[in-house]
Amino acid sequence: MKYLDEYRDESLAKSILAEIRRLVTRPWVLMEVCGGQTHSIVKYGIDRLLPDEIELVHGPGCPVCVTALEMIDKAHAIARQPDVIFCSFGDMLRVPGSDGDLLTLKSRGADIRVLYSPIDCLKIARANPDKKVVFFAIGFETTAPANAMSVFQAHKQGLMNYSILVSHVLVPPAMAAILQSPQNRVQGFLGPGHVCAVMGYEEYEPIAAQFHVPIVITGFEPLDLLQGTLMALRQLEAGRAEVENQYPRVVRREGNRSAQQLVSEVFEVCDRKWRGVGSIPNSGYRLRREFREHDAERIFAVRQIDTRESDICISGEILRGIRKPHDCPAFGTLCTPDHPLGATMVSAEGACAAYFAYGRHLAAERIAAQAREEAVLS
């Protein structure tokens, strides 16, 4: 496909790698922010192609992963109600709450539908005036314009039986929280290309300046990720800390103004709890008062739900780049995509799930087995 295939060229990848090897003089830790980038990096083995000096740690940019367990339980409580058609992106179906997942609820008779786009909810709401149609509106800034438009159009078209359960998260406050942590290891970022297609990258400039970290807005294909790494490395080696754009075919500095305008008309910034990380000030969206009739949390008044996370899971540290999936004793054994213990295993874009999908738990097992063998022999 045009604009995808040419960014997977092996020969060009080799020359970027050669340039990276030539430039690097000391160890550096880079974080890719977006879960889609994590998935690409692990799928193509980009982290293993890089010289040992460059370590990629995986950021918190998987919205399914960081959706708080309480919110998932709320979604399930709403989906169980008999007059509800509960709609969701497919990624959310298998994420376990305190009592099973959405697929289990569906098998027990709940009307749960997987949608490609929230705009499809409007048709469902129109065709089912006696039902309450609820969309599970999760995502980063990339998804906010789509979710905002569904509410805006429902309101305009008088579809008062449509509401959304909002669990939106925002990237820049999470990056700032990572950098403020005393345990922080991150020295540069590959910024989230599709978030910035919507929001632009002006708001990243104060972060780069304040924390003196390079931020390179980066795409999702292997050559994009390698070139983003090279650009960040050039800055680090030269002592620069700027926002650069590796992905100009899609990202402009000002972003998409008309999308930003509708998003801010429908949503307002609020504090948000991130699974594995905790509450981050001003890191989410909620519906504005003018659209409260479409706010599922208000309509269904689900009581506060108490939840408990696994004691073993280290996903909070993985999401902040402090540790890697292999550092967790439960990775690939007690914790797998079928039985996830925490945030980074629940969605394919989580770091643990990506490591598992591409066989890295097997590598971990081999190393462990080898160590055991050596211990026996010695």
Add this chain to the structure above:
Amino acid sequence: MCLAIPGKIVEINDDEHGVRMARANFGGIVKQVCLEYTPEARAGNYVLVHVGFALGVVDEAEAAQTYQALKNMDQLGELAYPQPEAAAAAVTTS
């Protein structure tokens, strides 16, 4: 989740409620796409699509420039770091 892919606009048409929609081709698969956020998009343009919404028109000039920069690096790389076969040939002929 933030997956977005480029699709080529085949035909633009408003839906019955005046929402600007289009049919877009993704490597042979044609899907409906909302163009409300890309008023500048025209038939034949590539748009970057996420969950059924075009988030921007792909900038063909920028795409060509990025790709050319990578190509140039590839050629410079070959000059700076001779391929093993070329290096071996250079040794045997000298």
